[in-house]
Amino acid sequence: MQSPGEVVVYVAHDQDLSEPILKDFEAETGIKVKPLYDTETTKTVGLVNKLIAEKNNPQADVFWNNEVSRTMKLKDEGILAKYVSPNSLDKPANMRDAEGFWTGFGARARVILYNTDLVSAEDAPKSILDFTQPFWNGKFCIANPLFGSTGSHVSAIFALWGEDKAKKYFQDLKDNSMAIVESNGMVRDAVVAGEYLAGITDTDDAYEAISEGKHVAMVFPDADDFGTLFFPNSVMLVNGGPNPENGKKFIDYVLSAKVESKLAGSQAMQIPLGKGVPKPDYVPDIEKVNSMQVTQEDISQNLESSQRYVQETLLT
Missing domain, CATH: 3.40.190.10 (Periplasmic binding protein-like II)
Structure with missing residues (x-):
C-alpha cells in the first residue's frame, strides 16, 4: 500500500x-x-x-x-x-x-550543430536541405530516427511536406551517405570530435557542448523558410x-x-x-524564432507512417 x-x-x-x-x-x-x-x-x-x-x-x-x-x-x-x-x-x-x-x-528545438574548426560560419549549413548537397556527402549525422526527438522530427517533416516530398528528401539524405548514430548525445560528441562536420540534434545537447567551450556552433535551421521545429x-x-x-x-x-x-x-x-x-x-x-508550422497532433498523426518508412527504407 x-x-x-x-x-x-x-x-x-x-x-x-x-x-x-x-x-x-x-x-x-x-x-x-x-x-x-x-x-x-x-x-x-x-x-x-x-x-x-x-x-x-x-x-x-x-x-x-x-x-x-x-x-x-x-x-x-x-x-x-x-x-x-x-x-x-x-x-x-x-x-x-x-x-x-x-x-x-x-x-527544445531541433538545431544544426557544426564544428567551427572544420566549417566556417559562412559555409555552415543554414537549412536541413543543405545536407542533400554534394559538399556534405558522408560528412553529417543524425540520431536513430526510430526514437525520441529525431523520430518526431521525421514525422513533422512528413506532416509539413506530405509523404512524397518527405520520402524524396530522406532518400536524398541516404544517397548522400548520411550517418546514423545511436543518440542525439552521440551526434554532439561526433561533431565535437570532428568525426562529422555537422549533425542535427537538440538544443540541450548542442548547448552542453557550447557551454563546455567545445569548438562548435548552433544554427536554428530554416529561419527564413519553413522554420525550426x-x-x-x-x-x-x-x-x-x-x-x-x-x-x-x-x-x-x-x-x-x-x-x-x-x-x-x-x-x-x-x-x-x-x-x-x-x-x-x-x-x-520562442516567439522570436520562426517556428515550423505543424501542430503536435500533426506530428502524432504522421508518426506511424513515417516510422514505417524509416524502418523499411532509411535503416536498410
Missing part, C-alpha cells in the same frame, strides 16, 4: 537534468518522489510502452515526457486523466491539449494512478515559472513557454 506522502513519476527527460527538479519538489512539499527513468537510446518509447502495458493496473501517477507525439498515443489509448493545472493557462494553445490531458513546458516536454496525469492528488501537485510544480526558469538556466537550455519567465539572455524567446 503506497503512503499518501509519495508520488510515482515516470521520466523520459534526461536524468541528470530532471533529477534536481524532483529533489526540489521533495524538499518543498515533503512528498517523496519515486522516479523511473528511461535510457537515452530508447528514450520515450520504452516508458510509453510500459504505461500502455500497465493500463489495467497503473503504477505511475505522472509521466514527464520529453516530447509530445507519443504523448498523443497515450491519450488515444485511454492511459491519461484530464487535469488542467492553473499553471498551464499561460502556455501557448498549440503547446497544450485542448481537453486538458497534457501540458507542454520547457521546449520546437517541441516541448509534456507532463500528464496517469488515469487510475495510486496517488492522483500528489500527481496533480507535481504537475503544478513542473509547470511553474520557477521550474521553467531553472530548465532555461540549466545545461538543457530549455526554452520557456510561460509568459515572462526569467531566463538567461542566450536562451531565445
